[in-house]
Amino acid sequence: xxxxxxxDDKDLNxxxxxxxxxxxxxxxxxxxxxxxxxxxxxxxxxxxILDIGLPKMDGISIxxxxxxxxxxxPVILLTARDRWSDKxxxxxxGADDYVAKPFHMEELLARVRAQVxxxxxxxxxxxxxxxxxxxxxxxxxxxxxQQIKLTSHEYRLLAYMMHHNGRxxxxxxxxxxxxxxxxxxxxxxxxxxxxxLRKKIxxxxxxxxxxxxxxxxxxxxxTA
Amino acid sequence: xxxxxxxFRLFATAAAxxxxxxxxxxxxxxxxxxxxxxxxxxxxLLKLVNAITVDSxxxxxxxxxxxxxxNLYEPLFEVTHSGWYWQITPxxxxxxxKLVSPSLATWTLPSPAAKSVVPDLSGARWLNAKGPxxxxxxxxxxxxxxxxxxxxxxxSIVVAGPQDWLDHLVSNFRYRLTTALALAGLGLVAxxxxxxxxxxLPLRQIEGGLAAIRSGAASTLDGDLPAxxxxxxxxxxxxxxSNQAIVDRARTQVGNLAHxxxxxxxxxxxxxxxxxxxxGDKVVEQAEIMKDSVTRYLDRAxxxxxxxxxGRVTPVGPVVEPLVRVLQKIHQDKGVVxxxxxxxxxxxxxxxxxxxxMLGNLLDNACKWSQxxxxxxxxVPATTSRAKNRRLLITVADDGPGLNEEERKRIxxxxxxxxxTKPGSGLGLSIVLELANSYGGSCELARASQGGLxxxxxxxxx
Numbered sequence: 001x002x003x004x005x006x007x008d009d010k011d012l013n014x015x016x017x018x019x020x021x022x023x024x025x026x027x028x029x030x031x032x033x034x035x036x037x038x039x040x041x042x043x044x045x046x047x048x049i050l051d052i053g054l055p056k057m058d059g060i061s062i063x064x065x066x067x068x069x070x071x072x073x074p075v076i077l078l079t080a081r082d083r084w085s086d087k088x089x090x091x092x093x094g095a096d097d098y099v100a101k102p103f104h105m106e107e108l109l110a111r112v113r114a115q116v117x118x119x120x121x122x123x124x125x126x127x128x129x130x131x132x133x134x135x136x137x138x139x140x141x142x143x144x145x146q147q148i149k150l151t152s153h154e155y156r157l158l159a160y161m162m163h164h165n166g167r168x169x170x171x172x173x174x175x176x177x178x179x180x181x182x183x184x185x186x187x188x189x190x191x192x193x194x195x196x197l198r199k200k201i202x203x204x205x206x207x208x209x210x211x212x213x214x215x216x217x218x219x220x221x222x223t224a
Numbered sequence: 225x226x227x228x229x230x231x232f233r234l235f236a237t238a239a240a241x242x243x244x245x246x247x248x249x250x251x252x253x254x255x256x257x258x259x260x261x262x263x264x265x266x267x268x269l270l271k272l273v274n275a276i277t278v279d280s281x282x283x284x285x286x287x288x289x290x291x292x293x294x295n296l297y298e299p300l301f302e303v304t305h306s307g308w309y310w311q312i313t314p315x316x317x318x319x320x321x322k323l324v325s326p327s328l329a330t331w332t333l334p335s336p337a338a339k340s341v342v343p344d345l346s347g348a349r350w351l352n353a354k355g356p357x358x359x360x361x362x363x364x365x366x367x368x369x370x371x372x373x374x375x376x377x378x379x380s381i382v383v384a385g386p387q388d389w390l391d392h393l394v395s396n397f398r399y400r401l402t403t404a405l406a407l408a409g410l411g412l413v414a415x416x417x418x419x420x421x422x423x424x425l426p427l428r429q430i431e432g433g434l435a436a437i438r439s440g441a442a443s444t445l446d447g448d449l450p451a452x453x454x455x456x457x458x459x460x461x462x463x464x465x466s467n468q469a470i471v472d473r474a475r476t477q478v479g480n481l482a483h484x485x486x487x488x489x490x491x492x493x494x495x496x497x498x499x500x501x502x503x504g505d506k507v508v509e510q511a512e513i514m515k516d517s518v519t520r521y522l523d524r525a526x527x528x529x530x531x532x533x534x535g536r537v538t539p540v541g542p543v544v545e546p547l548v549r550v551l552q553k554i555h556q557d558k559g560v561v562x563x564x565x566x567x568x569x570x571x572x573x574x575x576x577x578x579x580x581x582m583l584g585n586l587l588d589n590a591c592k593w594s595q596x597x598x599x600x601x602x603x604v605p606a607t608t609s610r611a612k613n614r615r616l617l618i619t620v621a622d623d624g625p626g627l628n629e630e631e632r633k634r635i636x637x638x639x640x641x642x643x644x645t646k647p648g649s650g651l652g653l654s655i656v657l658e659l660a661n662s663y664g665g666s667c668e669l670a671r672a673s674q675g676g677l678x679x680x681x682x683x684x685x686x
Contacts, residue, residue: 009487009488009491011491011495012487012490012491012494015491015494015495019494080482080483080484080486080487081479081482081483082482082519083577083580084547084577084583084584085576085577085580087584088546088547088549088550088580091554092549097554098554100486101486101487101489101490102487102489102494102511102515103490104493105497114557123557
């Protein structure tokens with residue numbers, strides 16, 4: 001899952017990046033409105049955390065422009081202005097949620113998870129796919145009730161695929177959604193991680209769709 | 225009409241002037257008329273005396289005695305005691321003959337000359353005396369000698385007319401004059417009264433306009449006012465506008481302050497949470513207190529900035545609609561259904577933002593705790609009293625776990641949170657309480673029929 005954080009306060013920005021990074025997200029960051037707008041307009045983010053009071057371009061205008069140009073990723077507004085009229089304005093501009101400063105990081109993370117889930121069509125905080133279960137709250141994956149220990153990158157990959165289960169996910173898509181902007185994008189690394197996941201998961205859940213990408217299968221056969 | 229009022233001042237001065245001037249004018253007119261009538265009566269008497277003198281003395285140059293007047297002049301001279309008399313008496317009684325009008329009978333007219341009345345410029349002497357029946361008479365006397373020749377025997381010629389007829393005429397006039405003037409006075413007073421009322425009508429209009437502003441039915445003093453009051457109207461509207469500008473500015477500043485304080489507070493708290501020593505916990509705790517204080521006092525500042533602002537009316541429907549839209553979006557996962565029952569004419573007498581805060585916080589709380597269903601009901605009970613006292617009753621109920629009686633008493637008092645598991649600042653309900661109180665309203669907690677919490681707001685309606 002790839003997150004964009006647009007926040008001009010350097011300390012808060014750093015805290016958000018580290019908290020989201022710890023929670024398994026690939027985080028891009030912007031410190032002013034123009035930069036934030038550009039990133040959100042060009043990169044495929046799974047969610048955006050957007051401060052309203054920003055230099056150069058305010059959050060509401062950024063959001064409105066994104067929505068006008070049909071950028072549909074979930075956006076959580078972050079602001080000190082917690083009047084209901086501000087909330088209404090923000091939500092009407094196209095935001096999906098609203099978090100008032102100062103906030104508990106856990107609450108923000110919970111809302112981020114909820115929005116990501118909602119965007120991929122999952123109502124509950126636990127996503128199931130055949131024998132696999134992903135608990136988005138605790139960032140744990142189990143297979144037939146047994147926990148699978150995953151590294152951060154493996155988790156990111158599997159979590160993304162489970163959010164988008166039932167459809168084919170291309171390598172490019174995975175690269176775009178799993179790594180930060182300045183990451184060296186080599187789709188071979190994806191193959192390496194897929195290989196590692198296949199080894200760790202006792203059932204053959206990851207199908208390779210030739211020429212297209214990967215898909216999680218609902219009725220996997222147990223691996224040898 | 226109150227004693228200390230513009231209307232009374234205007235009316236009293238006008239009425240006093242009328243009441244002073246009319247009697248004086250009446251008195252002067254009466255005097256002039258009486259003098260005029262007297263003069264014309266005297267002129268008639270003088271003409272008669274002169275005619276009789278010429279008639280009886282002028283042609284009697286060769287005679288030893290005056291001749292009786294050949295003309296009758298006045299028919300009433302013939303009627304006994306008619307009040308009209310003439311009398312020719314010799315000044316030397318031994319040598320002359322006395323002539324009298326038949327009306328005089330045996331009566332003798334007094335001679336003004338004998339009473340040493342001084343003659344006027346034409347030589348006539350005037351006297352008021354009593355007649356044979358005691359009636360007042362006006363006498364004029366001319367002294368002449370036979371044939372107008374000096375040296376001949378001299379006679380006193382007296383003509384008398386009834387003075388009471390004159391008095392009657394004058395008193396008749398006085399009665400009619402008094403009546404006419406009294407009617408005129410009454411009319412003037414009535415007109416003054418009307419004038420004052422009509423003239424001060426725009427003040428009533430202003431009074432009505434100000435009441436409308438206070439009750440919130442209008443935001444400015446409208447209407448076509450007279451040129452004299454127009455500056456007052458524009459100044460008043462300017463005052464209202466500047467008042468509004470001050471409030472808006474205060475709001476903006478408070479918002480800026482909030483923004484400026486909240487981001488550093490968020491940074492401090494988040495930073496401290498990652499610290500695992502005791503210091504971090506302490507900082508988090510204190511940052512929370514600071515956050516609550518900032519929120520509380522910013523809200524207070526906003527309320528204070530609003531206090532004394534007049535004339536705001538907020539239709540409830542347009543406030544509820546976006547709130548419901550936003551809350552349903554926020555609580556989408558839960559699938560909360562917010563049922564709204566709001567009459568279209570429900571209006572809150574106060575700031576839009578305050579109503580938004582109250583309803584937003586209540587609905588948000590209800591959505592957080594509810595299973596599925598939140599009900600918002602707005603009522604404006606019909607009152608028999610004046611529109612000023614109309615109330616707006618807003619009920620927010622949910623089907624969540626609700627609160628027991630002891631919890632209901634405790635909550636809202638100091639903005640404390642009963643359950644830390646649900647996110648939220650915990651200040652929501654206490655802000656609602658404070659806002660409701662600042663509008664002279666109330667906020668009561670009860671058990672909802674759906675099982676959850678029911679919050680009932682009582683606010684002034686417009």
